[in-house]
Amino acid sequence: MSPESQLIPYPDSPRRPLTGIRVLDLTTAVAGPVAALLLGALGAEVLRIETPWARPRQPASALPHRGEVPDEPWNREARLNELANSKRSVALNLTHEEGRAVFLDLVEHADVVLENYSPRVMGNFGLEWDVLSERNPQIIYVAMPAFGKSGPWRDRISYGPGIDAMSGLSWLTGYTDGSPLKPGNFYCDQNAGLHAAVATVAALISRCQVAGQTVELAMLEGELQLIGEAMVGQQLSGREPTRIGNEHSSAAPHGVYPTQPALGDADSWIAIACRNDDEWQALLTVWQDESVRSDRRFATGLRRWRHRAILDQRLRDWTQKFNPFALSERLQEAGAPASPVMGARTLLRDEQVLARQSVGGLQHPQVGLSPAPQAAFRLSETPAPPKNASPLFAADTVPVLREMLGYSEERIAHLLESGAASDRLRER
Amino acid sequence: MTERDPEIAPGPLDGVSVVELSETSAGAYCGRLLAGMGAAVTMLEPHTGSPIRRSGPFRDDTPDIEGGATHLHLNRRKGSLRLRLESRAGQRLLDQLLGDTDVLIIDIDRRRWSANGIDPDGFRSRHGQLHVCTISPYGTQGPKSQWLGSELTLYAAGGYLRIGGEPDREPIKAWGEQGHLQAGLHAALGVLSALYANAGGQHVDTAIYEALAFLLGGGYQHAWFSDSEPLRNGARLVGFGPGHLYPSTIRPCMDGWIHAHCNNRYPEAMAVLFEQPRLAEAGLLSTLMGHADEVDELMAPMLMRTPRREVVKRAQELRIPFTEVLAPSEVVADADGHHESRGFWQSTPHPRDGEYQAPGPAVRFGRTRWIDGSAPGLGQDNGRLGTPAERVRWRRAGVA
Numbered sequence: 001m002s003p004e005s006q007l008i009p010y011p012d013s014p015r016r017p018l019t020g021i022r023v024l025d026l027t028t029a030v031a032g033p034v035a036a037l038l039l040g041a042l043g044a045e046v047l048r049i050e051t052p053w054a055r056p057r058q059p060a061s062a063l064p065h066r067g068e069v070p071d072e073p074w075n076r077e078a079r080l081n082e083l084a085n086s087k088r089s090v091a092l093n094l095t096h097e098e099g100r101a102v103f104l105d106l107v108e109h110a111d112v113v114l115e116n117y118s119p120r121v122m123g124n125f126g127l128e129w130d131v132l133s134e135r136n137p138q139i140i141y142v143a144m145p146a147f148g149k150s151g152p153w154r155d156r157i158s159y160g161p162g163i164d165a166m167s168g169l170s171w172l173t174g175y176t177d178g179s180p181l182k183p184g185n186f187y188c189d190q191n192a193g194l195h196a197a198v199a200t201v202a203a204l205i206s207r208c209q210v211a212g213q214t215v216e217l218a219m220l221e222g223e224l225q226l227i228g229e230a231m232v233g234q235q236l237s238g239r240e241p242t243r244i245g246n247e248h249s250s251a252a253p254h255g256v257y258p259t260q261p262a263l264g265d266a267d268s269w270i271a272i273a274c275r276n277d278d279e280w281q282a283l284l285t286v287w288q289d290e291s292v293r294s295d296r297r298f299a300t301g302l303r304r305w306r307h308r309a310i311l312d313q314r315l316r317d318w319t320q321k322f323n324p325f326a327l328s329e330r331l332q333e334a335g336a337p338a339s340p341v342m343g344a345r346t347l348l349r350d351e352q353v354l355a356r357q358s359v360g361g362l363q364h365p366q367v368g369l370s371p372a373p374q375a376a377f378r379l380s381e382t383p384a385p386p387k388n389a390s391p392l393f394a395a396d397t398v399p400v401l402r403e404m405l406g407y408s409e410e411r412i413a414h415l416l417e418s419g420a421a422s423d424r425l426r427e428r
Numbered sequence: 429m430t431e432r433d434p435e436i437a438p439g440p441l442d443g444v445s446v447v448e449l450s451e452t453s454a455g456a457y458c459g460r461l462l463a464g465m466g467a468a469v470t471m472l473e474p475h476t477g478s479p480i481r482r483s484g485p486f487r488d489d490t491p492d493i494e495g496g497a498t499h500l501h502l503n504r505r506k507g508s509l510r511l512r513l514e515s516r517a518g519q520r521l522l523d524q525l526l527g528d529t530d531v532l533i534i535d536i537d538r539r540r541w542s543a544n545g546i547d548p549d550g551f552r553s554r555h556g557q558l559h560v561c562t563i564s565p566y567g568t569q570g571p572k573s574q575w576l577g578s579e580l581t582l583y584a585a586g587g588y589l590r591i592g593g594e595p596d597r598e599p600i601k602a603w604g605e606q607g608h609l610q611a612g613l614h615a616a617l618g619v620l621s622a623l624y625a626n627a628g629g630q631h632v633d634t635a636i637y638e639a640l641a642f643l644l645g646g647g648y649q650h651a652w653f654s655d656s657e658p659l660r661n662g663a664r665l666v667g668f669g670p671g672h673l674y675p676s677t678i679r680p681c682m683d684g685w686i687h688a689h690c691n692n693r694y695p696e697a698m699a700v701l702f703e704q705p706r707l708a709e710a711g712l713l714s715t716l717m718g719h720a721d722e723v724d725e726l727m728a729p730m731l732m733r734t735p736r737r738e739v740v741k742r743a744q745e746l747r748i749p750f751t752e753v754l755a756p757s758e759v760v761a762d763a764d765g766h767h768e769s770r771g772f773w774q775s776t777p778h779p780r781d782g783e784y785q786a787p788g789p790a791v792r793f794g795r796t797r798w799i800d801g802s803a804p805g806l807g808q809d810n811g812r813l814g815t816p817a818e819r820v821r822w823r824r825a826g827v828a
């Protein structure tokens with residue numbers, strides 16, 4: 001464990017797998033931007049299409065200003081710094097006829113259009129699949145509606161945490177004696193983003209056979225994949241599954257136990273999971289307590305599970321004497337699965353995170369070096385870590401109009417003047 | 429080009445062959461995604477069957493190697509070969525199979541790789557176009573690469589455990605095997621990227637703890653710039669820095685719970701919904717999280733006298749994104765017919781008798797399709813291995 005947080009800048013990678021692919025990213029909130037940043041790291045050129053007034057001038061959660069550069073708080077918004085990495089920024093007004101015309105010109109030069117509006121919005125813009133595919137038969141149009149593009153809930157609105165509730169996952173998540181809880185902060189969004197990235201690459205693979213196509217990723221249906229065994233299981237057993245917190249359905253000890261404060265943090269814990277007799281015996285080689293070893297209530301896996309409340313209390317009494325990092329190492333060496341309960345702060349100090357660069361640094365012009373996690377796989381021949389920090393607002397509007405679309409200086413000036421496009425943040 | 433008939437269109441991965449060695453839901457979900465998108469996925473199982481088969485619930489609570497809920501969900505539309513990899517002959521057979529394989533998924537305990545002849549570099553050197561996807565708790569490199577991991581300890585190792593639960597209690601993870609399933613998703617993205625890159629066979633080295641660390645997203649900004657950890661926040665969103673949003677929370681109502689989502693927007697509509705003019709006053713919803721307890725109190729009277737379906741109906745009419753907290757049985761029962769109208773639940777034959785409703789497509793393609801099927805019987809495809817004479821020899825030797 002490093003005493004200080006460390007951030008190693010991500011290396012450049014010239015051989016990313018989606019090099020040459022261009023994505024028009026119309027997404028907002030969390031799910032769509034996650035899909036787009038994954039595609040960006042994989043090598044796609046992602047143009048984040050933002051409305052000219054998209055960002056608040058004084059965001060509530062602005063990151064610290066680096067000092068020696070212009071102070072533009074809208075370029076330091078924490079959420080965007082997290083979610084817009086590996087992209088470029090183009091400001092277009094799709095409610096403006098000329099803005100839509102520019103977008104359709106971009107479609108001709110793109111491979112993927114990605115959006116997560118309510119189902120009716122693209123139609124209101126006049127940018128349905130038929131229109132896009134007429135301009136570019138190879139285009140892949142990925143939509144990420146909350147409930148799907150059909151069905152009685154089609155026009156309901158929801159964000160990710162609301163879908164967690166509708167999927168059953170919130171109902172299932174919680175303490176054994178408690179109410180439903182969220183399964184994470186934006187869990188459904190992250191899950192939908194990953195599914196959409198998977199589906200997009202699959203559609204690219206099949207493009208040589210079927211040209212472009214639509215891809216519909218309903219956030220709800222993506223999340224239902226993750227609790228399929230609960231849905232199938234309740235039909236088989238006739239019983240509703242219950243909230244079990246950190247417990248295992250048949251093994252003990254299996255929980256989270258308090259420890260000595262580590263790195264000055266009173267909220268310090270260790271997770272220990274003994275799934276079989278071997279792992280229990282491994283725990284006992286470190287937890288050298290004869291009264292536990294000889295206690296008949298803990299003699300078999302079934303007995304330990306039946307008496308888990310007593311066992312957990314004994315274990316809590318023991319773990320709270322130790323540092324969670326040192327104790328985890330001792331338990332792992334003995335063969336018992338254990339881990340300190342890490343957090344973002346401790347992960348930035350962790351030797352495994354540093355060795356694998358699970359979280360690396362991206363250089364932002366107004367914020368400086370900023371952390372960004374990378375996807376959980378490493379490709380041996382075509383590495384694909386995050387490639388650039390969140391772009392400054394509209395920084396790429398003019399270069400894209402000029403170089404990608406070949407517009408004249410006069411036309412660009414007209415588009416900026418009319419408000420169809422923008423090279424800076426505007427008032428609505 | 430017109431839309432293809434979805435009944436006859438192939439999956440986007442039609443023609444891709446995958447061999448899956450999975451002991452956990454991470455590899456199994458990676459395989460399910462590839463199978464659903466049209467790849468031919470064959471599970472390679474030990475004689476006792478994959479451990480996934482032993483995960484319940486089971487019909488009538490009777491353990492059944494063919495009828496566990498996780499197997500019936502995650503292993504649909506896969507084949508199964510029963511093979512003794514501990515034997516040299518079994519390892520040779522695997523190597524033979526890999527000659528016609530595009531992707532090998534390895535998700536078995538690293539301590540048994542050697543005894544089972546699992547050697548990702550060796551496989552790749554003998555089969556130049558083979559993509560080898562390993563899924564392990566901490567990845568194959570780094571000081572913790574030999575550490576053991578379970579769903580719970582990896583939740584802890586990836587930092588996602590810390591933000592779940594009540595602030596004055598121990599942190600808790602989400603239900604099920606979300607960490608392993610997320611790792612399966614990452615692995616699938618890595619495999620597809622390798623297939624698309626067409627740069628020769630690749631090693632796709634997936635670490636389960638990293639799939640959880642990825643979920644922390646903005647938490648790293650908070651930690652890097654303020655050197656502090658956010659505290660879990662019960663049913664409310666965890667705030668990273670000063671930008672707490674409210675309400676995005678689960679609240680009790682007359683007959684259950686609803687998810688209330690407003691996040692400092694729609695103050696007038698909120699005041700109408702709850703018949704509480706205070707909710708529209710400047711400084712309440714516009715003050716981030718500062719009045720969360722008061723907002724809860726203002727919502728409570730209406731919630732406690734109104735059924736959740738009615739609460740959500742009224743909120744949605746006002747374009748406030750509230751939803752019901754549904755139990756699994758209610759999701760399957762589908763009272764509004766939403767899933768039925770989309771053909772989501774798939775009637776699937778149970779291996780013993782009757783049918784069950786299984787989740788359908790994760791994604792819907794316009795010109796290719798998602799394909800579902802049944803979970804395979806253990807070793808159901810052994811008959812397609814080798815010649816009849818070889819099969820007799822392997823059976824006698826206890827290999828296959």
